[in-house]
Amino acid sequence: MSGNGASSSSLNMISGEDVVNNNLSALVVDDSPLLRLLHDIHLKKYGLKVQVAENGKVAVDLFHLGASFDLVLMDKEMPVMNGVEATKELRAMGVTSMIVGVTSKNGPGEQQAFMEAGLDYCFEKPLTPEIISFLLEELNKHNNKN
Amino acid sequence: MELVQIQRRLVDYTKSLFMEGFLDAQFLQLQQLQDDSNPDFVFEVVSLFFEDSEKLLNELTIALDQPNVDFKKIDSHVHQLKGSSSSIGAQRVKNACIAFRNYCDVQNIEGCLTCLQQVKQECYLVKNKFETLFRLEQQIMASGGSVPTIELGF
Numbered sequence: 073m074s075g076n077g078a079s080s081s082s083l084n085m086i087s088g089e090d091v092v093n094n095n096l097s098a099l100v101v102d103d104s105p106l107l108r109l110l111h112d113i114h115l116k117k118y119g120l121k122v123q124v125a126e127n128g129k130v131a132v133d134l135f136h137l138g139a140s141f142d143l144v145l146m147d148k149e150m151p152v153m154n155g156v157e158a159t160k161e162l163r164a165m166g167v168t169s170m171i172v173g174v175t176s177k178n179g180p181g182e183q184q185a186f187m188e189a190g191l192d193y194c195f196e197k198p199l200t201p202e203i204i205s206f207l208l209e210e211l212n213k214h215n216n217k218n
Numbered sequence: 219m220e221l222v223q224i225q226r227r228l229v230d231y232t233k234s235l236f237m238e239g240f241l242d243a244q245f246l247q248l249q250q251l252q253d254d255s256n257p258d259f260v261f262e263v264v265s266l267f268f269e270d271s272e273k274l275l276n277e278l279t280i281a282l283d284q285p286n287v288d289f290k291k292i293d294s295h296v297h298q299l300k301g302s303s304s305s306i307g308a309q310r311v312k313n314a315c316i317a318f319r320n321y322c323d324v325q326n327i328e329g330c331l332t333c334l335q336q337v338k339q340e341c342y343l344v345k346n347k348f349e350t351l352f353r354l355e356q357q358i359m360a361s362g363g364s365v366p367t368i369e370l371g372f
Contacts (some may be wrong), residue, residue: 106266107304113251113259176301180318198305200247 096211097121097140101131101158102147102174111145111174111200118208127151128158135162141169142211145199148175148186156189163190170211174199221363232368235351240344245307249367264348267306271341274299278334282327292330293322299337311340351365 098120098186100111108124115122120143125131127150144162148155159171173186173194182195192210219227235241252259274295281292292370314337322327355365 102300104270104302106263106270106305109259109263109266110248110251110305113256117251117253149294176297176304197301198244198247201250 092103096142096208096215097123098143098145099123099131099139099141100145101125101128101150101167102145103127103150104147107147107174107197109153114199114201114204115143115145118204120208128153128155131158132161132165135165135167142215143185143207144169144171145174146171146191147197148173148182153211156186159186159189159191170207170214172207219357221358221361223369224354224357224361225363228351228358229366229368231354235347236368239313240347241307241311242309243307244304246368248306252275259353264306264352267302267308268272268341268345270302271299271311275338275341278337282330282334287325287327287330289322289325289330293319296322296337308340308344311337311344314340 084140096119098115100108100115100122102108102111102124103126105126106124110173112122112124122138123134123141125134128146129152131144131146131152146155151157153161155173156176159173162169162171169188170192173183173191175183175186175194176197187194193207198205232241248260248263278292278295281288281295296315296318299314300319303309303311303315314333318330318333318337321333358365
């Protein structure tokens with residue numbers, strides 16, 4: 073699967089609309105406890121079941137053990153296994169979850185390398201309610217098709 | 219002090235933090251995530267930030283004191299601090315980190331040292347601001363009141 077995501081500037085934003093999903097699951101992969109907590113609570117507010125992982129290897133191991141998630145929020149810079157490596161590995165395993173890169177502001181080249189690893193989208197952290205709404209709308213569309 | 223007065227004081231104080239650039243809209247997003255199921259969310263996130271920032275600032279101090287300064291390592295630490303400060307809406311800390319990274323890019327040690335002091339100062343200032351904010355919130359809760367919310371566009 074190749075990443076075909078959009079940058080935040082080309083989004084069709086859904087603003088001010090709450091999308092509550094009681095049957096979607098998410099994995100937050102970030103080495104920062106602060107960001108893990110922030111995105112964990114944010115996604116739970118939208119009704120998702122959330123797990124967290126502190127680096128790419130923990131995330132990959134979860135999938136190896138048979139876990140599955142509709143959405144993966146993947147930080148780029150992490151110790152042990154970074155987001156680029158983890159994304160490549162997950163796609164090589166055949167993981168079809170929506171994988172969304174979450175980065176601090178980097179140069180366009182760095183974001184492109186992350187996208188090419190197999191992301192669906194890549195956004196600057198932290199994710200805003202509008203972006204999370206957009207992602208959940210996309211997830212729902214994707215699930216309705218299947 | 220009456221409850222209404224403390225609530226008014228909190229609102230005015232919070233607004234001043236935005237006006238002075240200490241906080242930006244991201245902080246309001248944090249407050250909106252707090253609810254009855256996570257009543258201490260903002261306090262927890264802000265506390266995590268200050269735990270993180272203390273470690274990172276110590277690492278940066280050590281790294282800049284080395285005979286051969288590893289600018290890649292320094293940039294990585296500052297990058298992390300920028301990310302976490304941005305996540306809690308600590309705007310002045312974030313901006314100080316942006317300036318710091320610019321000096322890392324050109325490997326300017328003196329510039330980095332100045333920026334490190336600036337970041338430390340901004341962390342110290344915003345920590346004091348948060349302590350005051352949380353103290354006012356606690357006073358309101360202790361008086362049986364509810365913490366007023368601030369809308370953007372005030």
